[in-house]
Amino acid sequence: MIPVNELVRGFRLYQKEYEDKALEVLRSGWYVLGKEVSSFEEEFATALGKGCSCAGVDNGLDAITLGLEAAGIKEGDEVIVQANGYIATMLGIMQCGAVPVFVEPDEYYQLDADRIEDAITPATKAVLVTHLYGQATRMDAVTAICKKHDLALFEDCAQSHFAPYKGVNTGLFGKASFFSFYPTKNLGAFGDGGAVVSTDPAIIEKVKVLRNYGSDRRYHNIEIAGNMRLDEIQAGLLRVRLSHMDELLANRRHIASRYLSEIKNPKITLPLIADGCDHTWYQFIVRADDQSAFMSFLKSEGVATDISWQVPPYLQPCMKEKFGYKSGDFPVTEELCAHIVTLPMMEFMEEDEITKVIDAVNRYKS
Numbered sequence: 001m002i003p004v005n006e007l008v009r010g011f012r013l014y015q016k017e018y019e020d021k022a023l024e025v026l027r028s029g030w031y032v033l034g035k036e037v038s039s040f041e042e043e044f045a046t047a048l049g050k051g052c053s054c055a056g057v058d059n060g061l062d063a064i065t066l067g068l069e070a071a072g073i074k075e076g077d078e079v080i081v082q083a084n085g086y087i088a089t090m091l092g093i094m095q096c097g098a099v100p101v102f103v104e105p106d107e108y109y110q111l112d113a114d115r116i117e118d119a120i121t122p123a124t125k126a127v128l129v130t131h132l133y134g135q136a137t138r139m140d141a142v143t144a145i146c147k148k149h150d151l152a153l154f155e156d157c158a159q160s161h162f163a164p165y166k167g168v169n170t171g172l173f174g175k176a177s178f179f180s181f182y183p184t185k186n187l188g189a190f191g192d193g194g195a196v197v198s199t200d201p202a203i204i205e206k207v208k209v210l211r212n213y214g215s216d217r218r219y220h221n222i223e224i225a226g227n228m229r230l231d232e233i234q235a236g237l238l239r240v241r242l243s244h245m246d247e248l249l250a251n252r253r254h255i256a257s258r259y260l261s262e263i264k265n266p267k268i269t270l271p272l273i274a275d276g277c278d279h280t281w282y283q284f285i286v287r288a289d290d291q292s293a294f295m296s297f298l299k300s301e302g303v304a305t306d307i308s309w310q311v312p313p314y315l316q317p318c319m320k321e322k323f324g325y326k327s328g329d330f331p332v333t334e335e336l337c338a339h340i341v342t343l344p345m346m347e348f349m350e351e352d353e354i355t356k357v358i359d360a361v362n363r364y365k366s
């Protein structure tokens, strides 16, 4: 069976470098907030683009929570997000005491800029876009609306490391951006990890305080806060992976370009690439006329698939209970959830595996 993803392939690509780095950290005797974390923060910010800085944290959810808090989002504020996003984005907003307000996605699966204005109320303080599946949101349009209504703009870049919009990397458009280094991500650790990136040094300094017991210097605590630090081993391993990023993204783009040019089946809709976007293919999402028949057929052909996600965040039990959402509230999102299917996409696929996926998709008749 060809898996949707198999993380050990990514490890094997640079196994010796990962093992050497892990041993180096183990032998160093320094395991938390040391030179690996500060070097990674510098290298990641430099790789993203001029003028930003970075604070490593323990995961993507905490990056969202701490980043929003450091940027002033608080109890009662409304933050606009896309209805087909990931629950962690909404949880980060809610952990600040704020309220996520949903907007339907566009044909690229990103927050539909044309619908944002309808969702603005006097309590709206920010728009938080998630650049979903590895492609940037149409940032010209979103930025213009935020400016017009004096809203802060934030970016969830958990799925969009080095995915540019008009030549500028996602993560550099808003007041702050939030990254996950969960192992499946295009820049993935071998455990949990995350980061806040901002061109405002005050936000990064505040996140560094909030991630470490509210401490601005040793044994001096200025905030009531938690422990949300990135550890040295993960930071060291991330530095190794970061050094190979161009090659890793080229590999994903090669797989996607074969899917895009060789999948030809009228029952399957291929993903669209928006003007100005250079997709990084965190996930390759197609739409099928019959989601479950297509998935069962591919399984019988030895190709695993997945759905990201079948139940949208506002219909998860915790959200329904808290906000009273119901099926039918966001029909574009629900139509997507009922048809999207994730094809295999990982850090390394043999050419004959790619061919096998393409042939199986092309043989599907429903």
Ligand SMILES: Cc1ncc(COP(=O)(O)O)c(C=O)c1O
Residues within 6 Å of the ligand: 059, 060, 061, 062, 086, 088, 089, 130, 156, 158, 159, 180, 181, 182, 192, 193, 194
């Ligand atoms: C869009 C999005 N936001 C946030 C997160 C949360 O990241 P983490 O799993 O590191 O907490 C994820 C990851 O899974 C994600 O895909």
